[in-house]
Amino acid sequence: MQFATRLQNVETSAIRELFKLLGKPGIISFAGGFPDPALFDAQGIAQASAAVLASNPGPVLQYGATEGFGPLREGIAGFMAGKGASVTPEGLIVTTGSQQALDLIGKTMISPGDKVIVEAPTFLATIQCFRLYGAQIIGAPIDADGVDVDKLEALIEEHRPKLVYLIPTFGNPSGATLSLERRKRILEIAARTQTLVVEDDPYGELYFDQAPPPSLLALSADVPGSRDWLAHCGSFSKILSPGLRVGWMIAPPELLAKATMCKQFSDAHTSNLTQAICAHYLTMDRLNDTLKVVRRTYAERAQVMAESLRRELGDAIDFNQPQGGMFFWARLTGDRGQLSDATEFAQRAIDKLVAFVPGAPFYAHDPDHHTLRLSFATADVAKIAEGIARLGQAL
Numbered sequence: 291m292q293f294a295t296r297l298q299n300v301e302t303s304a305i306r307e308l309f310k311l312l313g314k315p316g317i318i319s320f321a322g323g324f325p326d327p328a329l330f331d332a333q334g335i336a337q338a339s340a341a342v343l344a345s346n347p348g349p350v351l352q353y354g355a356t357e358g359f360g361p362l363r364e365g366i367a368g369f370m371a372g373k374g375a376s377v378t379p380e381g382l383i384v385t386t387g388s389q390q391a392l393d394l395i396g397k398t399m400i401s402p403g404d405k406v407i408v409e410a411p412t413f414l415a416t417i418q419c420f421r422l423y424g425a426q427i428i429g430a431p432i433d434a435d436g437v438d439v440d441k442l443e444a445l446i447e448e449h450r451p452k453l454v455y456l457i458p459t460f461g462n463p464s465g466a467t468l469s470l471e472r473r474k475r476i477l478e479i480a481a482r483t484q485t486l487v488v489e490d491d492p493y494g495e496l497y498f499d500q501a502p503p504p505s506l507l508a509l510s511a512d513v514p515g516s517r518d519w520l521a522h523c524g525s526f527s528k529i530l531s532p533g534l535r536v537g538w539m540i541a542p543p544e545l546l547a548k549a550t551m552c553k554q555f556s557d558a559h560t561s562n563l564t565q566a567i568c569a570h571y572l573t574m575d576r577l578n579d580t581l582k583v584v585r586r587t588y589a590e591r592a593q594v595m596a597e598s599l600r601r602e603l604g605d606a607i608d609f610n611q612p613q614g615g616m617f618f619w620a621r622l623t624g625d626r627g628q629l630s631d632a633t634e635f636a637q638r639a640i641d642k643l644v645a646f647v648p649g650a651p652f653y654a655h656d657p658d659h660h661t662l663r664l665s666f667a668t669a670d671v672a673k674i675a676e677g678i679a680r681l682g683q684a685l
């Protein structure tokens with residue numbers, strides 16, 4: 291069959307190929323980016339579902355507005371206000387997961403050959419999605435405090451990209467969080483160079499001890515002109531349930547209008563039923579309690595993962611301990627002649643019945659083959675300790 295030429299720019303993700311091996315009996319997986327299903331508030335979601343179907347069955351089972359279900363747009367505006375970001379219900383659209391928001395940004399902003407700057411490393415699906423629209427993707431280096439702003443600024447000046455895509459808080463895969471000072475500078479650079487910055491923020495609520503710095507969106511109120519150059523993507527996937535497929539996008543009116551038009555031709559609207567469930571859930575006063583449990587559980591798992599890595603792999607591995615989110619980003623040092631190629635390590639690990647993802651696919655170019663990503667979200671503490679011990683044996 292003769293497929294569209296745009297498909298020549300992308301290949302199936304290396305991660306998907308690896309996931310096929312995860313069905314092996316007894317495997318402990320640190321590979322996926324899945325929240326722990328045991329932490330889903332199924333009872334609360336069941337109550338919300340029953341309530342919306344009992345009180346409002348017609349509209350929630352009917353076609354709806356492309357922009358989103360009214361009460362949910364209000365609920366999300368309220369949720370964002372609680373995080374210090376002022377947005378009206380009309381200033382956001384509901385999307386089918388934040389993944390769709392990223393796709394709509396690609397569709398509305400990227401022409402073949404356009405340049406886009408991302409963090410190196412960044413979320414693989416964003417690289418793939420933007421490539422499908424023909425983007426030439428340029429990676430900006432990061433450290434423990436997020437993207438290196440001096441280098442980012444230089445890359446923006448040099449390449450004049452169509453947009454810059456960042457995961458400022460508890461990055462996937464990096465786990466890194468952009469410092470407050472860097473956040474402010476990025477907003478100043480966006481306003482000065484008139485460059486669209488896309489802030490992808492699915493993990494901001496998953497902090498352990500201390501809330502992260504305010505989002506770029508919240509801070510944009512203090513940096514004149516920056517809000518005109520900022521899009522923000524949010525999601526219920528990591529705080530409530532990814533199966534609901536409900537996310538949102540906040541953007542300047544013109545971009546929001548174009549994205550809404552494209553969404554209309556794509557899926558007409560996000561499921562009214564799951565939107566109504568989310569809207570009702572937000573009114574139930576349960577989210578904070580749910581999040582408290584999620585934060586505590588993930589904090590404990592991250593701590594056990596850090597201790598286990600130090601104990602079992604010692605100086606064979608370098609990592610920054612994240613303060614939230616779902617991921618450790620690590621680098622094999624190759625010290626004392628040990629294995630340093632993460633893909634080979636992943637193969638050996640599978641033989642020992644433990645899985646993680648090698649880091650190379652998360653780079654748009656010039657991958658660091660020594661890197662790897664470990665998720666601490668899905669396995670419990672006993673499995674984490676056992677899995678990391680197996681990694682030690684594999685190495």
Ligand code: PMP
Pocket residue numbers: 323386387388389390413457462490492524525526527532536537
């Ligand atoms: N952005 C990032 C950084 C992610 O890690 C994910 C999910 N893994 C998404 C967006 C998409 O999430 P969803 O579509 O479920 O909201």
